[in-house]
Amino acid sequence: MFKTVLLFSLILLLNTSNAFASKYSQQGFYDVEHYILENGMNIILKPRHTAKNVSIRLKVDVGHNHFKCGKKETAHYLEHLLFAGTSKHSESELDDLIALHGGNFNASTHSEFTQYKIDINSLFFETGLSVLHEIITDSELSDESIQKTKDIIYREDGGKLNFFRRKLHQNEFIASASKLALNDLLQNASFLCNDIDNISNITRPNITNAFEAYYIPKNMTLSIVGDFKLTDAKKLIEKTMRLIPKSNKPKSKNITIPKRTTSLDSNHIYYGKFDPIVDSESIIGVYFLLPSRNHKDSFVLDILEQYFKTQLFNTIRTDEGLAYAPSADAIFFEQYGVLALTSDSEIEDAEKTLKLIHYVTNELLQGKVKKEKFEEAKLKILIGAASAIEKNADFAEYYAENVFDLINYGKIINYEDTIENVTLNDFKRVAKKYLNASNRVVLISSPTLSYTQFYLLILISLISIIFMVTRIVLKNKKHEDSL
Known part of the structure; x- marks a missing residue:
């Protein structure tokens, strides 16, 4: 009897703890089914019966930054080619297969990953998953589709680049202030390129070699959210994704930046070189080097980003009327991040606007942070997080992009709970750690x-x-x- 009561009390305690982990978290949001197939593919499943829809996301760990300068569009090229037709279906037939079953499919290429997206009526879940399996295992990569895809990407990127314009960029006769500043901040990392043409020199062997090297199960995460039964989903995965052969090729390497051997000149200001040629305003920026998204400080840095968004807006726009859209953006990658504090201004007000960015930063570094401003920044994040993820598609993408947590911790870290637990002292500590002058670059982008x-x-x-x-x-x- 005592054991029964004790067990009941323990279950009640655990359920109570979960229920009150964070009042901002969606109930059950972090409860997912995660497992790894024998071939190495990560699978994330989340039944959600709020709509007759299933969202399927396949994240492949290959992006622009995995390729050398001049060939950085290789991952983007592959993304387009996989939609260009298989041995069973033409490109238009693949489109029809999804569209005629109440769905759509798309893809996007990012700096460090590519994501394939299918949303379909849940009655035709099997069709959607079968099409995804088909395009990543049976795309023909014909010479005709390779050339046609190259022309499409040219148009998507704004047209073919002439020899003269390329040479001007390659030799930095033309260069943006932002690019010059990032070159210094990131130590001229291999993925930072002067050449603005990253497709002309891509050959068929480049494409096939990239496909064989990166499109392997251990580089893939399949995330499925929507109106389905777990048992049914697992059976479909067994009939499709499990059949992709295991590869002995190594997993994608993390994109790293060189270790800094010299200190940054905090007084130096980067100006663009004939970029832009003509404009009516200047863009001012202060960039700080940050750790990766998976670093323990990243949650505090999210609050720091929100704090700067509010304070820069209030100081530069509301109080001084110098800018339309001052902002702050913390951008995270696998091995590093960048906090960009930016503002527009009239050309003649650029120096004054820069001083105001420094002023807001120095106020924080000196510990002049009111607790209510800190709490306000936290609250904005928590309220925003609660409303930002609503559709099955949002869930599926969030899970795929947070597979690191599942692999390393066995669960997805509760974002809202972690943000709530950040203290003002944590905030001040992280600010002093990353916002010092030796960790920044400054730029003013004014037109010629x-x-x-x-x-x-x-x-x-x-x-x-x-x-x-x-x-x-x-x-x-x-x-x-x-x-």
């Missing part, structure tokens, strides 16, 4: 010419041309009269 200067130059040029033409005409007339 303002629009006023540009139009004045055109006017002067027209007047000069008219003057020269008039002079030549008068000279010829005088010559004719003398004859």
Whole structure:
């Protein structure tokens, strides 16, 4: 009897702890089924019967930064090619297979991963998963589709680049202030390129070699959320994804940046070189180097990002009226991150705006942070997190992008709970750790010419041309009269 009561009390205690972990977390959001197939593919399943829909996401650990300069579009190229047709279906037939079953499919290539997306009526879940399996195992990669895909990517990237323009960028006669600053911050990492053409030199062997190296199960995470039974989903996976052969090739390497051997010059300001040529405003930026998304400080850095969003807006726009959209963005990757504090301004106000960014940063470093401002930043994150993930597609993408937690901790870390537990002292400690002057680069991106200067130059040029033409005409007339 005592054991029964004790067991009941323990179950009640555990359920109570979970229920009150965070009032901002969606109930059951972090409860997923995760396992790894024999071939190495990660599987994440979440039955959710709120709509007659299933969202399927396949995350492949290959992106732009896995390739050398001049060939960085290889992952993007592959993404397009896998939709170009298989031995069983043409590109249009693949589209119809999904569309005629109440769905759609798409894909996107990022710096460090590629994601394939299928959303389909739950009655045709099997069709959706079968199509995904087909395109990643049976795409033909024909010469015709390779050339057609190259033309499509050219158009997507704004058209083919001429030789002269490429050379100007390769030799840094043209360079943005942001690129020059990032080169210094990230120690000229291999994925930072001067060459703006990253597709022309991609060959068929480059594509097939990349497919064989990266499109292997151990580089893949399959995340499925929606109206299905776990047993049914597992059976479908057994008939499809489990059949992909295990590969002895190594898993994708993490993208790293060189270790810094010299300190950053915190007083140096990077200016663009003829980029932009003409504009009406300047962009001011202060970039700080951060650790990766999986670092223990990343949650505190999210609060820091939100704090800066509010304080920069209030200081630069509301109080001083110098900018339209000052902002802060913490961008995280596998091995590093960057906090970008940015603001627009009138060209003549660039220096003043930069001083205000430094002012907001220094106030924080000196510990002049009101507790209510800190709590306000936390609350904005918590409320935003509660409403940002609503659809099955949102769930599936979140799970796929957080597979690191499942592999390393056996669960997805409760984001809201962790944010709630961050203290003001944690906040101040992390700010001092990463926001010091030796860990930053500064940039001012101003146009070579303002629009006023540009139009004045055109006017002067027209007047000069008219003057020269008039002079030549008068000279010829005088010559004719003398004859």
